[in-house]
Every structure is written in structure tokens, then in C-alpha cells.
Amino acid sequence: MxxxxxxAIRRTKHAYLRCVDLKRWDELAGTLAxxxxxxxxxxxxxxxxxxxxxxxxxxxxxxxxxxxxxTVHLATQPEIDVDGDTATGRxxxxxxxxxxxxxxxxxGAAFYExxxxxxxDGAWRITHTGYVRTYEAMLSLADLKSFRLTANRWAVPSA
Numbered sequence: 001m002x003x004x005x006x007x008a009i010r011r012t013k014h015a016y017l018r019c020v021d022l023k024r025w026d027e028l029a030g031t032l033a034x035x036x037x038x039x040x041x042x043x044x045x046x047x048x049x050x051x052x053x054x055x056x057x058x059x060x061x062x063x064x065x066x067x068x069x070x071t072v073h074l075a076t077q078p079e080i081d082v083d084g085d086t087a088t089g090r091x092x093x094x095x096x097x098x099x100x101x102x103x104x105x106x107x108g109a110a111f112y113e114x115x116x117x118x119x120x121d122g123a124w125r126i127t128h129t130g131y132v133r134t135y136e137a138m139l140s141l142a143d144l145k146s147f148r149l150t151a152n153r154w155a156v157p158s159a
Contacts, residue, residue, distance in 0.1 A: 002082045008124045009080050009087055009116050016126060017073040020061060029058050032126050033117055039130030042108070048132070070098040075112060085118040086127075093131060098141075098149065108136035 012031050019028035032054040041048040051057045065071060075091040091112040098105050110131035117127045141147050 005082045005087065005118070005124065006078075006080045009082075009089060010078055012116065012124045012126060013075055013078070013089065013091065013112075013114065016129070017075055020065065021071050021073055023062075023065060023067065025058050025062050028061070029054055030123075030125075032057060033119065036126055037128045037130075039128075039132075041110075041130070041132035042136060068099065068101045070100070072096045087116040087124070089114040089116065100149065103141045105139045105141060106136060107139075109134050 016028060016031040019025070019031065034054050035052075036054050036057060038051040038057045038060075039048055040051075049060065051060055073093070073095045075093050077092040079090040081088050089112070091114070093110045093112050094108070096105065096107050110133045112129060112131045114126055114130070115128040116124050118124050
């Protein structure tokens with residue numbers, strides 16, 4: 001078992017999620033292989049979203065996760081298998097989304113199914129990431145009379 005590779009892969013996945021939440025698009029691109037693919041299966045967007053290429057993935061996330069959409073993504077319980085310079089990973093995943101312009105909050109869960117590759121510079125990058133939701137719940141913030149939002153907006157750089 002290659003514990004060094006497993007830890008590097010864990011750090012790559014966590015960096016990917018952190019960069020999504022903080023909207024650090026250039027840094028996010030560094031977690032993805034140039035030929036990466038993504039499958040995001042969520043009822044909010046209707047049919048599953050399938051993307052090919054680092055640029056397409058980052059552009060999709062940049063356009064959908066505008067500053068008025070606040071996200072928190074947590075991936076835990078990794079099951080990572082390394083085979084030389086490639087690996088697979090499965091992650092339990094939960095997220096929360098607050099869409100202030102739409103006055104809704106969404107909570108959900110899924111299992112990520114990822115593939116990774118150690119590239120020429122020694123860094124592990126995501127070659128495929130994807131999930132299909134196990135559930136998604138949407139709440140109207142208007143229904144929650146006591147709801148107040150305090151967000152650290154200055155922590156998220158403008159797009």
C-alpha cells in the first residue's frame with residue numbers, strides 16, 4: 001500500500017473542494033489533468049452534466065458558482081486504490097448550497113467516483129471526477145422566518 005501516494009491524492013481532492021468553495025479557479029485548474037472529465041449528476045441541473053477537459057470543467061464551475069452562490073463541500077471516508085501512477089478513489093460527499101439570488105438552500109449527498117494520475121511533475125491530478133446524488137433537499141429561505149445569513153464575502157475573491 002503506497003501511503004505517500006494515498007496522502008497526496010487525499011490532498012488533491014481536498015484542494016479541489018476547497019478551491020470550488022473559495023472560487024479559486026486558477027488553483028482549481030491545477031488539481032485537474034488537462035484531459036480530465038467530470039460527470040455531475042444533480043437534480044438541480046436536470047440531466048447529468050458531462051464535461052471534457054480541464055478548461056471546460058473550470059469554466060462550467062466558474063459560470064454556475066457565481067459569488068451569490070455560497071457552497072460548502074465535504075468529502076470523507078476515502079477508499080483509494082493505487083496502481084503505479086494511476087489510482088481510483090471513492091468518497092462519501094455532502095454539500096450545502098445557499099443561493100441568495102434565488103432565496104434557496106440546498107443540502108445533498110453523493111458518492112464521488114474519481115480517477116487520478118501521477119503526472120510528469122510528480123503531482124497527482126484528477127483525471128475523472130463524478131457523482132450521482134443519493135439525495136438532494138431544497139428549502140425556500142422565505143419559509144424560514146428566522147433565517148439570517150452572515151457570510152464572509154471578503155474571503156471569496158471576485159470572479
